[in-house]
Amino acid sequence: MKKEKLIELINREIDGCNSKRDSKRLFDILKQDPEADKLYRDLLSLSDALKQVPAVDPPPYLSMHIMNQVRGRKPEIQYNHKFNLLKEVQMATKNLLTGKKAAVLLGGAVAAIFAIVYFAFIYPPVDTEDAVGTIGVERAERYRADQVAAQEVILENQQYQQVLQSDQFQRLIRSDAFNELAQSADFNRLIAQEDFRSLVAQEDFRSLIAQEDFRSLIAQEDFRSLIAQEDFRSLIAQEDFRSLIAQEDFRSLIAQEDFRSLIAQEDFRSILAVEDFRNILAVEDFRNVLAIEDFHNLLAVEDFRQMVAAEDINRVVELEDYQNLVAQEDFRSMLAVEDFRNLLAAEDFRNLIAVEDFRNMLAVEDFRNMLAVEDFRNMIAVEDFRNMLAVEDFRNMIAVEDFRNMLAVEDFRNLIAAEDFRNMIAVEDFRNMLAVEDFRNMLAVEDFRNLIAVEDFRNMIAVEDFRQMLNDQNFQILANERNLGILAR
Amino acid sequence: MIRRQPHKKINADDMPELQDKDIILRCRNGDVEAFGEIVQRYQKMIYTIVYRMVTDPASADDITQTAFIKAYENLDRYKPEHPFFHWIHRIAVNEALNYIKQRKRVVELTDSHESSEDDPETEYSRNELQEQIDRALEDLKPDSRILIVLRHFGELSYREISEILDVPEKTVKSRLFSARQELRSILL
Numbered sequence: 001m002k003k004e005k006l007i008e009l010i011n012r013e014i015d016g017c018n019s020k021r022d023s024k025r026l027f028d029i030l031k032q033d034p035e036a037d038k039l040y041r042d043l044l045s046l047s048d049a050l051k052q053v054p055a056v057d058p059p060p061y062l063s064m065h066i067m068n069q070v071r072g073r074k075p076e077i078q079y080n081h082k083f084n085l086l087k088e089v090q091m092a093t094k095n096l097l098t099g100k101k102a103a104v105l106l107g108g109a110v111a112a113i114f115a116i117v118y119f120a121f122i123y124p125p126v127d128t129e130d131a132v133g134t135i136g137v138e139r140a141e142r143y144r145a146d147q148v149a150a151q152e153v154i155l156e157n158q159q160y161q162q163v164l165q166s167d168q169f170q171r172l173i174r175s176d177a178f179n180e181l182a183q184s185a186d187f188n189r190l191i192a193q194e195d196f197r198s199l200v201a202q203e204d205f206r207s208l209i210a211q212e213d214f215r216s217l218i219a220q221e222d223f224r225s226l227i228a229q230e231d232f233r234s235l236i237a238q239e240d241f242r243s244l245i246a247q248e249d250f251r252s253l254i255a256q257e258d259f260r261s262l263i264a265q266e267d268f269r270s271i272l273a274v275e276d277f278r279n280i281l282a283v284e285d286f287r288n289v290l291a292i293e294d295f296h297n298l299l300a301v302e303d304f305r306q307m308v309a310a311e312d313i314n315r316v317v318e319l320e321d322y323q324n325l326v327a328q329e330d331f332r333s334m335l336a337v338e339d340f341r342n343l344l345a346a347e348d349f350r351n352l353i354a355v356e357d358f359r360n361m362l363a364v365e366d367f368r369n370m371l372a373v374e375d376f377r378n379m380i381a382v383e384d385f386r387n388m389l390a391v392e393d394f395r396n397m398i399a400v401e402d403f404r405n406m407l408a409v410e411d412f413r414n415l416i417a418a419e420d421f422r423n424m425i426a427v428e429d430f431r432n433m434l435a436v437e438d439f440r441n442m443l444a445v446e447d448f449r450n451l452i453a454v455e456d457f458r459n460m461i462a463v464e465d466f467r468q469m470l471n472d473q474n475f476q477i478l479a480n481e482r483n484l485g486i487l488a489r
Numbered sequence: 490m491i492r493r494q495p496h497k498k499i500n501a502d503d504m505p506e507l508q509d510k511d512i513i514l515r516c517r518n519g520d521v522e523a524f525g526e527i528v529q530r531y532q533k534m535i536y537t538i539v540y541r542m543v544t545d546p547a548s549a550d551d552i553t554q555t556a557f558i559k560a561y562e563n564l565d566r567y568k569p570e571h572p573f574f575h576w577i578h579r580i581a582v583n584e585a586l587n588y589i590k591q592r593k594r595v596v597e598l599t600d601s602h603e604s605s606e607d608d609p610e611t612e613y614s615r616n617e618l619q620e621q622i623d624r625a626l627e628d629l630k631p632d633s634r635i636l637i638v639l640r641h642f643g644e645l646s647y648r649e650i651s652e653i654l655d656v657p658e659k660t661v662k663s664r665l666f667s668a669r670q671e672l673r674s675i676l677l
Contacts, residue, residue, distance in 0.1 A: 011666040015640070017647070042673050049676070050641040053619050058536035059550060063528045066557045070524055 006033075010040045014047050509573040516564055524561055531574070532557070534643065535581045541638040542585040542631070543592075544623045552588055556581035571652070578643070578653045582635055589631045625675040633668035640665055 009026045012018045018026065030037040509530075515523035535556060540549035560567075560577050567576050626634050639650045647665075651658040 007666055007670075008662065011662070011669065014669075015647075039670075042677050043669055046669060046673050046676060047641065049618060050622065050637070053622055053642070055533065055537050055642070056540045056546075056549075058532050058553065059546075062536065062550060062553060063525065063532055066528050066532070066554050067522075067525050069554065069558050070561045071521055 006036055007039075010036065010043060013040070014043050510569050513564060513567060513569070513573060516561070524557075527560075527573070527577075528557055531577055535577065538578070538638050538643050539581055539585045541623075541626060541642050542582075542634060543588055544627055548588060552584045553581065556584050559584070575649065575652045578639075578645075579655070582639070582653060586631055586635065621676065625672055628675050629668060629671055633664065633671060636661065636665040636668045637672060 006026075006029065009018065009022060009029075013023060013026055026040075030040055509527070512523050512526050516527075532553065536549055536553045539552045539556070540546065543549055543552065556577065560580050567573065626637065629637065635654070636650065639645045639653065645653070647658050647661050650665075651661045654661065
C-alpha cells in the first residue's frame, strides 16, 4: 500500500470515518508495520488530548453586545414591539425561575441589586430546547452551560419582579452601556440605596429607561462620574426628583446631546451638591421650564453650559428669590426669546452674576416685574445692551441699592423699555457715564428718578443731538465735577 | 493495539435547518430580536473556534461579534438552500484568518512551555494541557490551524469543513492530515 493511502486510512480511522472493511485492513497493516502503528498511536493520543481541552465559554455579555450593535446597525428594520414584548417577558419570567448557576442568592430588600447584576452578567442562559441548532445533540452538550434550580433565585418583592420582567428593563440591561455601567463601584453603591429602589418601582422610571436616549446617556463616562457623587445619590432620594423624571419633557431633555455635554462638566455636578438646587426641583414651575423647547435650545449654547459651570451660579441658585424668579411665567416666556438666550451665553453676563449685588437684584420683586415687560425683553435683544454688561462700571451701578430702587419705578422700567433708551446705550460715552460715581449718586435722588420717568425726558433722549451731547468731553467733565449732582439738587 | 470507536456520524438531515431558516426569515421581515436566537444558538461554538484560532480572549470576543454583525448585515446574501450554520462559520473563519494575517505574530516557544516538559507531574493537568495545545496551535500556519480547530474543536465533518472553507473535500483531508502530523511533531 502506498504511504499516502496508509496515512489516509490512519487519519480516517482517527476521525471514525472508515468502513468496517477499511478498519480491518488498517489494523492488519499496523500489526506488521511498527512505524505506521506508532503514527496511529501518536495521532490517536493527539486526538484524545484535543478532546480533553474544554470548550471555552464566551463572555456572558457577548450576546448582549452583539444584539446592541445589531440593533444600532440596522435601524431601518422595524422593531416588532408586540412580538418582542411578549417574548422578553416570557424569557424574563422563565429566567427568574430557572436562571444559570452563579453565586446569586436573592432575597429581601437586596433583590433588585443582585437581579441587576444577574441580568447584566449572566442573562440570558442557553435554553435547553433551543440549544441544539445544527450542531447535533451530541455536539451541543459540549457547548451547553450548567443550569440552576428555581430556588437559587428568590425575589420576594412582587414590585421588583414586575420591574425586572418589564420590556424596558430587559432591553436596558442588554445594552452595552448598561453592562459597562454595572461594573462600576459607584453604580453599585447607587443601586444599594433604599431611595434608588423606590425610584425603580415607579412607572415613570420604567418609561425613562425605555428610551434609547437614556441608554446612550448611561454609556457616557461623565454619567458614571455623576453617579459617583454622594450629592447625586441624595438627589434621587427626593420626591421632587422623582416627579421630575415623570415628565415627558424631562425625558426629551436627556435625549439632547447638549444635555449630555452639560453633565460632563465638573461644575455642573457641583451644583447638584447645593441643597438649594435640590429645593428648586421642588418648584413645579421649574419643572415646567424644563418642558420648554427654548430651554432645550439654550442648552445647545456652549456659553450657557459654561455659565452653569461657573461657581457663582451656585450662589445664585441658593437664593430663594432666584427660585421664585424661575417660577415666573414671564421668566419662562423670556427663555423663548433668542436674544435672551444669547445674553445668558455672553461672558459678560457670567461676570455679572459674579457680582453679589446682581444676585441681590434677583431678589427684588420689581426686577421680576420688569421681566414681565415685553419692551425689556426687546431691550435685551440689543447687542449694545450686552456690551453695556461688559462695562464694569455698569455692574457697579447695579450694585447700588438706589438703582435697584429705580427698578421699582414703573416709569423707569418704561424708560429702559423705550427704543430711544436702547439707542442711547449704544453710545459708548453714555456707557462711560455710567461709570461716574456721581451719576450713580444722582440715581439716589428721587427727583432725578422722577425726571427720567418723565415722557419728555424720554423724548429728549430720542434726539440725536442729545445723545451727541453725551459724547462731548465737556459734558463728561461736567459729570466728573459733580455738577450733575448739583443739577439734580 | 488501541482500537478507536468511530465517531457518531452527523446526519445533515437531522439538523434543525428549518428552524434556522424560519428565524432568518423573521429577521429579514424586520424582527431584529429574532437574531438573538441565532446568536444564542451559535455564539459558543463560533467563539470556541475563533478563540482556538487566535488564542486571545479579547480578540476572540471582537471577532465573534464582528462575525455575527456581518452575518446580520448581509442576511440578504445568505442562500437558504445552504445551512446557515456553514455560512456563519465561514464568516467567522474568514474574520479570524484575516485577523491572524494582520497580526503577523511570530509565535515562539516560551520558557514555561519548556519547563512544563521538565515537570512531568504537572504536565498533564488540564490547564497546562490547554496551554500546550494553544501554543502548539499557534506554531501551525493559519491554514493548517483552521483545519485542526474545525475538526477537533468544532467537531465538523470533512464535508462541512469543505463547505465552510470552500475547498474540495479532498483538499480538506490532505491538509488536515498534514496539520495533524505537524501538531504531533510539536507536541509529542
